[in-house]
Amino acid sequence: MSAIVSGAQPLPSAGDAVRAQKVERLTHVDTIDAVNTLVSGPLLDRRRWRRWWIAMIVASLLTVLFFGSMIYLFAKGIGIFGNNSIVVWGYPIANYVWWIGIGNAGTLISSMLLLTHQHWRAAINRLAEAMTLMAVAIAGLMPIMHMGRPLYFYWLAPYPNTMALWPQWRSALIWDFWAILSYLLFSIIFWYTGLIPDLATLRDRAITPGKRIFYGALALGWRNSARHWHIYQTYYRTMAALATPLVCSVHSIVGLDFAASLMPGWQETIFPPYFVVGAMYSGFAMVVVLCAGVRWGLDLEALITTRHFEIMAKVMLMAGTVMFLSYATEWFSAWYSGRGVDRRFLSFEFTGAYAPLYWIMIFCNCIAVQAFWFRSARRSLPAIIIISILINIGMWLERILIVWNTLSHHYIASMWRLFYPTLWDWFVLFGSLGFFAFLYLLFARFFPVVSMHEVKELVQREATS
């Protein structure tokens, strides 16, 4: 039974808002319908996606390169990489640490900003959470690619087997397996839960049956009931509270992969917190790049504003300064320890075969970001994007140099050997970037990139105040 018995306003059809937005481009958001129009409009409109297709073609080619390299790797073995009998960890492990760092930042940004009541997060948290999913999924592939016998990776899980073998719980690699698996699945749940109300909005605004079914099924029948919101918010906030220590533990465990060893340059207690800060740093830099791309591609200047970039620049400045302090602490500890091996290692970092890369890393991670002390740099989008890209390059260099410097400079001189990357190393690195872009483009095409219900609440609150 359903009948309108009284009405002062006509009910617009589902597609009215979509059609209306084609007429004018919104530059300012002051009503909650403007939020709906800005975010859901591109998803429900078929004619806006030329830029997306161009990006998708490039990303697809790199994705083919990534999986092609993976197939070749599985057929030929890890001899196709530059790894040798001394530098046994190479690009896949550096890529893994880099990607997991980026992946950690998404949920960390989202959960920490939620718990600290930073309402501006509403514009970027969905972008950051999606980045987490894709980055962690790619990170999880890297150790498998690095394994000599990747088909046995599931031996890391405890299950009754005819060999009567169990995992070695005292190994940092086992901790890694559980950390990545738990974090990936947790992040998927956190991301999807946050998405449910917005999927319901898309369901109700969709003008084609296909989209209505697609978004309707994913929305699980969400009705925006006040009772449901109350339970939902309790769950979502509890998840955020759990996510923060989980994220910190995950990247701390990645740090322990190195710190739990006895190698010079690795055996340092500073590694777990230093890795967590590094993850936040590279993750924020990646979020800035993604925000800039999505903002430009989907015309979201009214939602993702210069103010957002300015705040993120300040966070990067803080993280970059902490990174500088962490490097300085490492250098001081190596010198102050008085151990010959540590001092030799320190000297190798600054003057050895990889020294040019080390200096570039210091410039990218510590020096370039200092530009954000100046307001003009923080408010210049090109400057923020360039510095963010430099930070991402610098953080990747940090990861590869952690591997190379230590393994190339063992305790005994007879084991000093350098790493020379092969074409396949580069294919996997750039291929993984392409696969990340591929997944991200799919996300941007089918899901709201901004959390509509949170921005609506924010807009309403600002309008009321």
Add this chain to the structure above:
Amino acid sequence: MTAVLLAEFGGEERLVDAIGKLREERIQIVDAFTPYPVEGLGAALGASPFPVRAAMLVGGLGTAGLCWFIEWYSATIAFPFDSGSRPHNSWPVFPLFPFEFGVLMAGVFGLAALLWSTGLPGLNHPFFEARLSARASQDRFVLAVAMPETPDMALRLRDRLIGLGADTVEEAEL
């Protein structure tokens, strides 16, 4: 199913005001539907997140306990492997796996409790038959009040809702 009158309001304040006044008049509020969470409204309507909290606590701690037991059993009884003379029951490193997996399972149990508490997934709810349902997810605030027993009382309630600022009133079932 419950017969209700759905009243559509243009803003959060008007909805909250209307609920307050209708309660004073002892009119039964069945539910409210809002495009974003309105602070305190769900609790005022009697929703309780206790099952979600309890499920997360029990699921998380239970899983963590089980994980710790698996570690202890496999390292000391099933496969007591000597790794650098470290003790089989290396409890200082055991919390990592239970913590990671326990947090994950707290999330999984919480999600299950959320779905159970809200009756989701429910793709075919009678609320979707109402024309106002589509606006509740977008930009309007919809209030559901119990339908009075007689047509006269229903008419008076409809007028009262419009008097409280409702833009549209619709009969529906929930």
